[in-house]
Amino acid sequence: MIGNIIRRFNRSIPRTFRMDMLRVRRILLVLLCLGSLILVFKNERAYRNFKLTFFMESDWYTPAPVDKSRWGKRQTKEVFEMNAGENDDIRPPDAIGAGAKKCGTIAFAYFLSLNPDFRRTSYTEGHWLYKDSQWKGGFQSYKRKLPTSEPGQITYEGTPRYLVESSVPARAKAISKDMKIIITLCDPIKRMRSDFIHTTLTTEPHAQEIKGYKNISSFVDEWLPRVKRNILEQGEEYLTDVYYHDITASIFTNSIYSHYLNHWLDYFPRDQILFLDGEETLNAPYKTMDKAQDFLNLDHVLTNEHFFINEETGYYCAKRPENMKKTFCLPKSKGRTGNLADPSYLELGKDQIEALKEFFTPFNRQLCDIVGHSMSFYADLCK
Ligand SMILES: Nc1ncnc2c1ncn2[C@@H]1O[C@H](COP(=O)(O)OS(=O)(=O)O)[C@@H](OP(=O)(O)O)[C@H]1O
Numbered sequence: 001m002i003g004n005i006i007r008r009f010n011r012s013i014p015r016t017f018r019m020d021m022l023r024v025r026r027i028l029l030v031l032l033c034l035g036s037l038i039l040v041f042k043n044e045r046a047y048r049n050f051k052l053t054f055f056m057e058s059d060w061y062t063p064a065p066v067d068k069s070r071w072g073k074r075q076t077k078e079v080f081e082m083n084a085g086e087n088d089d090i091r092p093p094d095a096i097g098a099g100a101k102k103c104g105t106i107a108f109a110y111f112l113s114l115n116p117d118f119r120r121t122s123y124t125e126g127h128w129l130y131k132d133s134q135w136k137g138g139f140q141s142y143k144r145k146l147p148t149s150e151p152g153q154i155t156y157e158g159t160p161r162y163l164v165e166s167s168v169p170a171r172a173k174a175i176s177k178d179m180k181i182i183i184t185l186c187d188p189i190k191r192m193r194s195d196f197i198h199t200t201l202t203t204e205p206h207a208q209e210i211k212g213y214k215n216i217s218s219f220v221d222e223w224l225p226r227v228k229r230n231i232l233e234q235g236e237e238y239l240t241d242v243y244y245h246d247i248t249a250s251i252f253t254n255s256i257y258s259h260y261l262n263h264w265l266d267y268f269p270r271d272q273i274l275f276l277d278g279e280e281t282l283n284a285p286y287k288t289m290d291k292a293q294d295f296l297n298l299d300h301v302l303t304n305e306h307f308f309i310n311e312e313t314g315y316y317c318a319k320r321p322e323n324m325k326k327t328f329c330l331p332k333s334k335g336r337t338g339n340l341a342d343p344s345y346l347e348l349g350k351d352q353i354e355a356l357k358e359f360f361t362p363f364n365r366q367l368c369d370i371v372g373h374s375m376s377f378y379a380d381l382c383k
Pocket of ligand 1: 100101102103104105106107160193194195198281282315316317330333334335336337338
């Protein structure tokens with residue numbers, strides 16, 4: 001039939017413009033092939049787009065909705081033994097720093113302690129609240145981890161691990177139901193990288209295993225499917241106190257903030273918790289100081305003029321308010337990932353980053369409700 005149409009069309013035009021049937025067929029064949037190619041290409045692109053949006057929108061895991069009606073309602077059964085001397089210049093903390101690990105918790109505490117009315121522990125981290133034997137020792141035992149202070153000053157003890165230890169919120173409430181909690185969060189993948197390299201330099205139980213991996217990329221290839229499967233099979237119960245049953249997975253699970261925050265919020269109302277953005281502490285520490293001094297009702301001793309970038313490391317240092325000529329930088333162990341001898345050790349492939357983003361998305365989305373405002377790493381997930 002097409003042949004008839006072409007023949008009739010061919011006869012209707014002047015003889016000089018007529019083509020032989022073979023040539024017409026060839027042209028048609030080429031056009032047909034071109035058309036098919038365009039269609040295949042367009043469909044492939046559409047398929048890829050579909051796949052991307054489909055997997056982005058449908059989560060691999062759906063956490064229970066955030067239940068704000070529970071916040072702060074849970075009573076503590078823990079008892080804090082106030083068994084230390086009365087006329088002491090050491091008292092239980094007014095504020096607890098609870099992680100997250102590797103999000104800039106030390107930068108926060110060290111910088112804020114340049115405000116003379118913020119008294120932090122002489123130990124960088126107390127690691128006291130989650131250890132049963134220490135907790136049983138009451139205030140007498142805790143005292144050696146706490147700073148001296150005068151009336152009107154704020155005493156602080158911070159330990160990143162407190163975020164993920166299920167016994168800690170109840171114990172913090174047992175010390176004081178008015179306890180203020182400060183939590184710094186940061187990009188989960190960035191945090192993982194920092195945790196990974198940090199662990200290789202410690203004596204933690206999983207240090208040897210982590211050191212056994214050539215780099216973070218091979219670790220993620222092996223462990224991401226495993227952690228996902230455990231969450232799908234066991235639910236969020238798997239995340240609770242993971243340090244005691246699957247500590248290696250903590251490199252991932254320490255970044256699942258929403259699970260741990262839901263537990264903290266069972267004990268403390270939202271307005272007793274200050275959420276800080278680790279990215280802000282890193283790039284604009286004066287803004288973090290502003291928020292913390294407000295939250296703790298401290299004089300705004302630390303301002304923009306007290307911070308400067310150290311040319312050598314690229315990280316912020318501070319000028320001491322009592323003598324601006326004296327400066328303070330964090331120890332070399334902080335800011336490790338920005339000055340790596342071999343950056344390929346922490347490199348991840350594009351597909352691995354996509355897979356990790358997908359992994360953290362359902363939990364990060366919950367932060368919109370929990371924190372109540374967006375932060376650098378999940379702003380795009382909040383409606
Ligand atoms: N001013 C300044 N100097 C150096 N480092 C800074 C600073 N501000 C924030 N940070 C970030 O702090 C990260 C270490 O986080 P933490 O102190 O929370 O680590 S820890 O959990 O207490 O071990 C550290 O991460 P790494 O680079 O992986 O060490 C930094 O990103």
